[in-house]
Amino acid sequence: MKRVKLVSFLMAMMLVLAACGSNDGTTSGGSGDAGKTYTVGVDTTYPPFEFEEGGEYKGIDIDVINAIAEEEGFKIELKPMDFGGIIPAILADQLDVAIAGMSITDERKAKVDFSDPYFDAGLTLVVSENNSDITSMDDLKGKVVAVKNGTTGAQYAEKIKEEAGIKEVRQFNDSPSMFQEVANGNADVLIEDYPVIAYAIKTSKLDLKTVGDRLNGDQYGIAVKKGTNQDLLSKINSGLQKIRDNGKYDEILKTYLGE
The missing domain is CATH 3.40.190.10 (Periplasmic binding protein-like II)
Structure with a gap:
């Protein structure tokens, strides 16, 4: 009888130890998240x-x-x-x-x-590579600003148009046309999402450059x-x-x- 109790006790202890030692590595915290x-x-x-x-x-x-x-x-x-x-x-x-x-x-x-x-992120000003006249928002007075229709850049330009003294906000239906307008000197500056234009300049070899600080703080x-x-x-x-x-x-x- 004592032997049976001892065997039962040992088996119970083994189950307890096995339960305590089981860890599949998926619990949060510490090194348990490894893998x-x-x-x-x-x-x-x-x-x-x-x-x-x-x-x-x-x-x-x-x-x-x-x-x-x-x-x-x-x-x-x-x-x-x-x-x-x-x-x-x-x-x-x-x-x-x-x-x-x-x-x-x-x-x-x-x-x-x-x-x-x-x-x-946020919006940025973009000018032709040889443009040294525009370096910030303070330089937009009397300028033609190109934007893409329906974008946050277009909304921003219309919002600041009067305060900044912008001569004209010129809308385009596609980005390449907008880029070309500034590169050719038909518009002075464009407003675009910074990462998008930076990537386009790098990959498409556009004759453009970003200038100034971000216009908003996304x-x-x-x-x-x-x-x-x-x-x-x-x-x-x-x-x-x-x-x-x-x-x-x-x-x-x-x-x-x-x-």
């Missing part, structure tokens, strides 16, 4: 941040999230989708993370938690579900700081923006 795979939502129609080339996903966002994952020891699975569906997918637990040139706004912050900003952030994924958010912020410190972040920007 875990997170699903990352991206919009691959937004160069230079995300695009598909030769069957591969490339861009600033793709390289940044891969570099962060490498620093923090986790893996990612990219899930391309329309931009408008990304936050709903996070809320439905279909995505763990989103990086998609997403501006940090109060409206979005009500639904998701953002990382530290990883890119200062910042991009990496998103996770609000209030439920703080450990992952901490890892993202940690990895982001590491790639800033070790120079990898600057290398990524130089690859796509030439700076």
